[in-house]
Amino acid sequence: MAFEGLSERLQETMKKITGKGKVSEADVKEMTREVRLALLEADVNYKVVKDLIKRIKERAVGQEVMESLTPGQQVIKVVRDELTELMGGEQSKIAVANKPPTVIMMVGLQGAGKTTTTGKLANHLRKNSNRNPLLVAADVYRPAAIDQLETLGEQLDLPVYSKGTEANPVDIANEAIEKAKAEHHDYVIIDTAGRLHVDEDLMDELQQVKTNMNPDEIFLVVDSMTGQDAVNVAESFDSQLDISGVILTKLDGDTRGGAALSIRSVTGKPIKFAGMGEKLDQLEPFHPDRMASRILGMGDVFSLIEKAETEVDEKKAKEMQDKMKSASFTFEDFLEQMDQVKNMGPLDELVNMMPGANKMKGMKNMQMDDKQLSHIEAIIQSMTKKERIEPNIINASRKKRIAQGSGTSVAQVNRLLKQFEEMKKMMKQMTSSKKGKKGGMNLPFM
Secondary structure, eight states, X not given: OTTHHHHHHHHHHHHHHHTOSSOOHHHHHHHHHHHHHHXXXXXXXXXXXXXXXXXXHHHHTSHHHHTOSSHHHHHHHHHHHHHHXXXXXXXXXXXXXXXXXXXXXXXXXXXXXXXXXXXXXXXXXXXXXXXXXXXXXXXXXXXXXXXXXXXXXXXXXXXXXXXXXXXXXXXXXXXXXXXXXXXXXXXXXXXXXXXXXXXXXXXXXXXXXXXXHOXXXXXXXXXXXXXXXXXXXXXXXXXXXXXXXXXXXXXXXXXXXXXXXXXXXXXXXXXXXXXXXXXXXXXXXXXXXXXXHHHTTOOOHHHHHHHHHHHSOHHHHHHHHHHHHTTOXXXXXXXXXXXXXXXXXXXXXXXXXXXXXXXXXXXTTOOOOHHXXXXXXXXXXXXXXXXXXXXXXXXXXXXXXXXXXXXXXXXXXHHHHHHHHHHHHHHHHHHHSHHHHHOOOXXXXX
């Protein structure tokens, strides 16, 4: 999970001050000391931390907190607001040229995930904005990069313009733009050359491409797991190319968070997207306010709803809700629900978007392992259709057969059957309660 270590430290710190009926300057001093240590351990730039703590202190001992009826909650709001501002304040949207195509130049070092991110960005534009992008293979020094982009194009069913390793990158980009105009592509995304480190030759070439193309966006792709090094790389590229935004990759990994919390403040350039997994649909627009809420354990309801709206069939969700109310929900339905949940992303990521998930009994220590879903799926698929609809007919001999067919144990089969019955009862109670009728998210896993 992104920011896991930082998030845990900050949530523990916030917990100490939340319930206080009165907040003193000593309380604020202790809280900010803990926040400072947590941020420095997360590899956030020292100057950035110093400025942030100064602002939090000033606001936390100010009138808005000290005269509040819930000062502890107000302090948390101050921390959330300042973290949000640190990461850019509000979402920075992608440019749209007055006259198509919009040209995006992708830059970055080798190993940061630039080529894969180029494919992900094209997929995002088509899927979420109904755009028609053209990918351009302009990294002529690495045949593997050209092959990789062409493979991504095939997987996504998107066109890739390539002239091999002998052509000049500027010529490739120029010809690609002409092709885009002729074939009505509204975005051109150019995958430029990368290096293992910033050097003069790389920057000279990128300057030439920029001068000739006059791109609408220059996105720097950086590996968030490199921490403070990512900020140094961002400074180097920005000073030479005047980048328009940053895309952070591997934000789903065990990253300390230093890059995401430092880049905007150090470079003045916004984080526009974040890679949240290896799959080609796991690129998300970066929302500073939502990320700040997730770091502080407040969840991210808006992103959760957006995922549900994108991946969940509304008609099927309504049918499923009716089945839950009438307790006619079967293992067949459960399999269908699991497919929709898997499309929304890793289970632990979804759970961390739920407000208060970190406070739920047992949730913190619960292993959100997607492999467990695979075991459940194997058990259900080893049942006959009749057994899925009427699980009460599953006797000892049937359990043994199901366990053998799914590569699991009879104990695991028993556990699933018991949990399924408990879940049906819980779902019926939730959907029939007054609270459930008035609102709540009709998500497949809730």
